[in-house]
Amino acid sequence: MRSGSTELSSVELDTLLDRLLEVAGRASRDVAALTGDFDAIVAASTQSNADDEHDPEGSTIAFERAQVSSLIDRARAAESELAQALGRWEAGTYGYCEICGDPIGYERLLARPAATRCIAHA
């Protein structure tokens, strides 16, 4: 063993898979909910025929739309990171640093299930 990180036990691996699936499920729900919010805001702005430049309500809608849009981007990024993590799980490479190949470490994976690098290479 080269570093302080140790190989994961099967109990730890089970816990991490549960966590990975839980977080991935939450990310998918976030994307769905935020996409729904976004559609509702767009529908509201279309209905009110808002002129963003002169109508104060219009600029609020534009602001909300930008906010939700950036939340959607973030949720989609998280969703795809987690999908990739599940792919690594299936390939048997989950939990190893993509730079040095050392085990990433249980605590770190618990906190960041989609982590691809050990703390030294984060």
Ligand SMILES: [Zn+2]
């Ligand atoms: Zn590393």
